[in-house]
Amino acid sequence: MKIKISQTIQLNYEVTGTGPNVILLHGNGEDLHIFDALVSRLKASFTVYAVDSRDHGKSTQTNEPFNYNDLTEDIHLFIQKLQLEEVTILGFSDGGIIALLLGIRQERYLRKLISLSPNLSPKDWKKAPLMKIQERYRETKDPMFHMMLNEPNIDPKELKNIVVPTLITAGEHDLFYRSMYRTIEKRIPEAELQILKGEDHSSYIIDTDKMAEAFRSFILR
Secondary structure (H helix, E strand, O other), rough: OOEOOOOEEEEEEEEEEEOOOOOOOOOOOOHHHHHHHHHHHHOOEEEEEEEEEOOOOOOOOOOOOHHHHHHHHHHHHHHHOOOOOOOEEEEEHHHHHHHHHHHHHHOOOEEEEOOOEOOHHHHHHHHHHHHHHHHHHHHHOOHHHHHHHHOOOOHHHHHHHHHEEOOOOOOOOOOOOOHHHHHHHHOOOEEEEEEEEEEEOOOOOOOOHHHHHHHHHHOOO
């Protein structure tokens, strides 16, 4: 289904299950269906909203440049339009960045945050994957690659503003430097960091439910 959040943007989403509200946010170039396996497990315990970001999936295709603040405001408006309270944001990659930015904003509806493999800055990329993104941008001029090369720009000092319990995860072989995740863990007052052995950036979340019980336990704790 779709909901109009502004004069120009409609967000596509699917909702299923009953219980506390959980919003799932995908990464760059993906859509809500990366979470299908996870939703099949979480819906027994939660009301799960899986959302397509603008210019992704079945949401509005603006064909215009956008940034992480735009994406974050979209989700804020989505939550407001649906009048949701006591929300857990579970975001992967770009979605994990959005989760952190909502936490920094201290939105009143937030209950908990789960940020999967986010980064704070383009400087957090390991060299090899960064070179691949740079090459793809040279080939395609895709604005989404441009955004990844220039954003986010989150000052680690801002993370202290996140006052809700926050779970940070990363694969052992993630795209970003481990030191950045340690920084996030130290800066957020109620942060818990899990480095997942044997996993890469997306292997533990895309098209899999392997983290379902860990997420359920953290949200209900």
